[in-house]
Amino acid sequence: MSVTRLRVRVPATTANLGPGFDTLGLALGLWNEVIVEPDDSGRIRVDVHGSGRGRLPRDERHLVVRTMLDTLDRLGSRDRLDGARVIARNEVPQSGGLGSSASAVVAGVAAALWLHTGALPDRDELFRLASAAEGHPDNAAPAVYGGGTIAWQDDSGAHAVPIAVDPRVTPVILVPDYQVRTAETRRLLPERVPLADAVFDVSRAALLVRALEARPDLLPAATEDRLHQPYRAEAMRPTAELIGRLRGAGHAAVLSGAGPTVLVLAQSPVEADAVVAQAPARTAGAGGLEVRWRARRVAVARDGATVVA
Ligand SMILES: Nc1ncnc2c1ncn2[C@@H]1O[C@H](COP(=O)(O)OP(=O)(O)OP(=O)(O)O)[C@@H](O)[C@H]1O
């Protein structure tokens, strides 16, 4: 095939936002960029820069490439790719609860759609295929559309609608130097939960949509959760303790995705800056070890994935 070049940028995402388990998501202004240059070498070579350099595979096992090849197979277009050079520049940490795997899958599906059709991908199709491939539409929706999103699934697949996030809402992320795999912390969740806890989360999740759209003052009350964070705490004690301390000080602190990053949804840039200024650089970890933290204010990414050919 003729050599052309595709550049995909996909934002970090934070899922759940406390009570919106597997449903609510927000795109954050940290970006992974993937450049795909098809060639006829018969090989796929990946260069990784930034997060994951030296750790992520540099061949067909790389998640962006794996997704691209699986999607082309599914579309019956595997012959569209003889070989390629893939350059991945990652700002999003892996296994941090910031949607790194969703960003890789969205990039892989976008590249496959471009190879399949020869045109820039349609956002709705990108979302549908990425959700099916990744399994977390609450990450895939903000990664594709940007901003705040409500995602849900039915027999026909995944769906999403936007939440118009009030410009005063200012996210802060506190990223620890340890990792937790999403699949492992999902295994800690119970099959059944008490009805009172389900009611508790339904009320907070409904309130949270209103708080994000126009009532940031309600964010501390609206981000309470009993469905997943209490069960995941044992796998990430330092994170659970920091969330407890921040909430005790009146901030809307929650687990970002499946953790271990902490997300604070501040009511204003002033509150966000105060959280960053007061964030601990180190806290106690297991076995007398220390956990180091990096706190930073991040923008809500109003745009989702961008694809430039
Ligand atoms: N940018 C990336 N490039 C290639 N592979 C990736 C990338 N991001 C994640 N992966 C793969 O996915 C695995 C991490 O997935 P996991 O779902 O645990 O983390 P996450 O997506 O960062 O967190 P979360 O889904 O909770 O937000 C990594 O171990 C790696 O194999």
Ligand SMILES: N[C@@H](CCO)C(=O)O
């Ligand atoms: N909603 C998913 C997000 C994973 O990033 C979870 O909490 O497991």
